[in-house]
Amino acid sequence: MLRSRRGAIGTSWQAVALREALEGLLGVGRTSGGKADARAGRVQWLDVAPGRARGDVLHADGTLVQASLEVPVLRADDRDVMLQVARAHPELPARLAAGAYPVEIEQELARHEVSLLPRGAADLSHDCSCLDWPGPCRHVAALAYVLVEAVDEAPLHLLTLRGLALEDLVAPRPPASPEVDGHHADGAPQAARDTPPDPDSGAATSAAAKKFPAAEVASGAELRAARMDPTRLRADGIEEAIGPDAASVLVSFFHAGRAEDLQ
DSSP, rough: OOSSSOSSSSSSSSHHHHHHHHHHHHHHHHHHHHHHHTTTOOOOEEETTTTEEEEEETTTTSSEEEEEEOOOOOHHHHHHHHHHHHEEEEEEEEHHTOOOOOOHHHHHHHHHTTTOOOOOOOOOEEEESSSSSSOHHHHHHHHHHHHHHHHHHHHHHHHHHHOOOOGSSOOOOOOOSSTTTTTTTOBHHHHHHSSSTTTTTTTHHHHHHHHHGEEEEEEEEHHHHHOOGGGGOOOHHHHHHHHHHHHHHHHHHHHHOOGGGGO
C-alpha cells in the first residue's frame, strides 16, 4: 500500500521525474485507475532487477496478474560515463545509500546524454498477464506508482534498473605501495633494508659484488682474516683488487709493522 493517500505520488526530484516519464507511457486514461489500485494495496509485491520492475497485482475479480515495466540497462559506453562521473564524486555511494540522488549528478550525466532515469516513453516498455491488450493496463499503472514511491525512498533502485550496483560506483583502489606497515612489497622489513650488512656476513661481499666487478672485490674470507689479524694478509689474496705492486707494499707494511715500508 502506498504511503501517499492523496495528491501527487512521489516528492523527491527523481521520483517526480520518474512519475512524469511513466505517466507519459500510461496516458491520462490509466493514471487514475492505477493510483486507486496502488493506494488500495492491490500490488502484492515489487521486485526491481536490471532492466525490469515487476509485481503481482490483484485484479478486480480476485485473481492475480503479473505486470512488468522494462527500462533498458545502460549501454557499455553510457555505463563508462556513469562510472567516471560517479568516481569523480566519491561521496555519491554514501548519499545514494542514505536515500538521496543529487540532481547535480544527473545534470552532469545529461551533458553526455546519459541518465539513470528513463527520459520518456521511448525508454519504457510494459507487459501484463491480463487480457487488456495492448495496454498499458491499470495493473501496469498501479505497478508504476508503486515503483515511483519505491524510488522516492530508495534511489538505489534506479541503479539496479540500469544494470549497476552500488559497489560499481566505488573508485578502484590505487596500486599497492612498495612499503606497507613498515614492510616492502617483497615482505622484507624496512628496518632490515636500512641496516648496513655486517662485514662478517656474506651479505657484505654480495652487496659489494653487485656494485663492483668481481675482480675488484676481495673475498669475504680475506677481508675477515685481515680485520682479525693484519699479519695474515697475503699479497696473492688482494693483488687482483689493488694490483701486485701495491699489494706487496701493503703486506710488507703489516708484516713488518713499520710505516717506513710504505715510503
